[in-house]
Amino acid sequence: MELKLENLTKEFQGFTAVDHINYTMRNGVYGLLGENGAGKTTLMRMLCTLIKPTGGKITCDGEDVFSMDGQYRKLLGYLPQDFGYYPDFTARDYLLYVSSIKGLRPATAKKRVEDLLTKVGLAKTAGKKMKKLSGGMKRRVGIAQAMLNNPKILVLDEPTAGLDPNERIRFRNLISELSEERLVLLSTHIVSDVAYIANQILLMKRGRIEHTGTAEQIISSMPEKVWICKADKKLVPALQKRYKLANVKTGASNTVEVRILSAKRPFSEAVQAEASLEDVFLYYFGEKSGDENDLL
């Protein structure tokens, strides 16, 4: 399975959401990282044939995905960022309905739905109406629906957004488990999720893929180093103006421990630390990128 993006472009009334992307994906987990508005969702929607590109093309094993029509969608599983549901359907009914539009035979669908309900831990609540499920449960139904047709291409747009830490860990494990022998494209601005499960990371900014590689390659691509030092709390605004601060941790008696991104040692007492993917994210996208509650 090879999914190839060739000069892929999408413009909305003069605004270029996706800008001439060239990239090839094969089996494995791809983590798409980028700030809000970077074009991640637009790219994913094009991959799912929900919107047509204004330029370039997407091919699946050499064939244009829009020409493949249903045959391409047969290979596809998609969990959208704003996962919607039919509030008066039970989780089981919802999955059976999606099975029918995914073209599963009724008997196969029934078995597959029960298997997936068990897998996502919803076997006991399958008879509950969707509107009565918690956010995490709904998200789990979302991943189950994406997996119904055992897709060769699994596209997950912000799958862990809004989940509590336990749900997030559970979710990450589930995605790891499901990622065998398929192409998984995972979009998020929660860096730790990508670091945990992605084999390849794509950093997207202003509609372009700026950097790609493994977590290690991405980290080593950052020209700046990471420094940790203690400073007076009053100095934080001045430090923020001068350096990129990856973290500010309040300590005792008006001191703070700051994590600074800088090519040179900022203070003589600063200690160099190992760079993380979160530091890279901050370096490329700035402090205001992403969902601030989830970022670090």
Place this chain on the structure above:
Amino acid sequence: MYSYIILEKNRGTRMTYYEIKKVFAKTSSKLSLAVLCIVLIVVCNFATGEAQYVNENGDGESGRAAIAKLREQKQQWEGPLTSEKLEKVIRQHRKINASPEAKSDDVQELDKAYAKTQGYGDIRDLLSCAFGDFIEFDYYAADSLKPKDAEKFYDSRISSLKDWLDGTGSARFTEEEKAFLVSQYKELKTPLDYKYADGWEQVFYSSPMLLIFTIFIIGFLLSGIFSCESQLKTDSVFYSSYHGRRKAVLSKLKAALLIASVIYWVMVLLYTGFVLWFFGAGGSDCMVQSNLDGWKIFYNITIGQEYLLIVLGGYVGCLFFSALLMLISAKTKSPVLAAAVPFILFLIPTVLDSVDSDFLKKVLGIMPHQLMQISRTIRNLDLYSAGEKVMGSIPILFVLYLALFLVIGLVLYQSYRRAEVK
């Protein structure tokens, strides 16, 4: 191959089943069905509640048993409306009018006299129609008739039309249209056969009310079928699925067609069944002109055929309104706006009806709301000319809105198939 077709059909049926489930899983949909049941009860009550029989003592009786007595009396006058039969009615009527009861000032006595006229009341009304003013019905026109007038009964129908066309109705029609109306009147086969047909009369009378309410409720139910994915943000999963842009869209259309059809026909058949059970179902093979309300109709059809036109017209209207509101729902993603479509299309003609313009009246005559009130439309003398061809509004309504339904269905399918999730 055969098993593949069965499997595909099975999958399609399941999609349709879930589309229907989406509609009826909502509490508002269940409530709207309850409202529809109430509407049915009210309309049935409206159709039967006013029916009365006056007994020989001049007292009014109501209920099914009373109607059976009235039917029995009317059935004594059944048969071809020949000059002899009409003469007999005129004689009988003159005799009753000359009786002490009819000349009395006492209401009870007058009612006793009326009771004796009930059996031939329908034929007396036809005489009033034939010999009275063409437009304004004169209930008492039959009172002044003499037995020898009976032989002019059918000629009078044609001559009063001609008089009207030469007088006040002249400006409404072209010469071809006038000739068409006269020829339609002349083509009516006489003598007319008269049979008791009160059941059908009542079915026709209240049918517009029932059909309009049914359309409103169907509109409400279907308004979300093509916008719910966008409203609930389930469109991404829907369109990215294997059948999402083909069979699943067809399933929506199938579900809508099924919901509209089942509700429409259940309502129509329950209503017809109840009213005919109450009044009796005879007379469907008589010409519509054998009844007071149908005397002026220029379509030479039987009462049974008129019923078919009413229910089939209503069904075409139901399909057209359903398709239109679903298209609006799919385009605007607003079920509220879509549900308002039938209201708007019924409201506009009501407002415009008061405007005195022949052109506007012609346009209003072929507006889709007319399909829901064929029992009224058929009684209008609306004519449309295309070259030398002249026709009434009924065939135009059927062809136009059936074609529009198909076109809208196709546009709806194509637009939903190509929709993008932005």
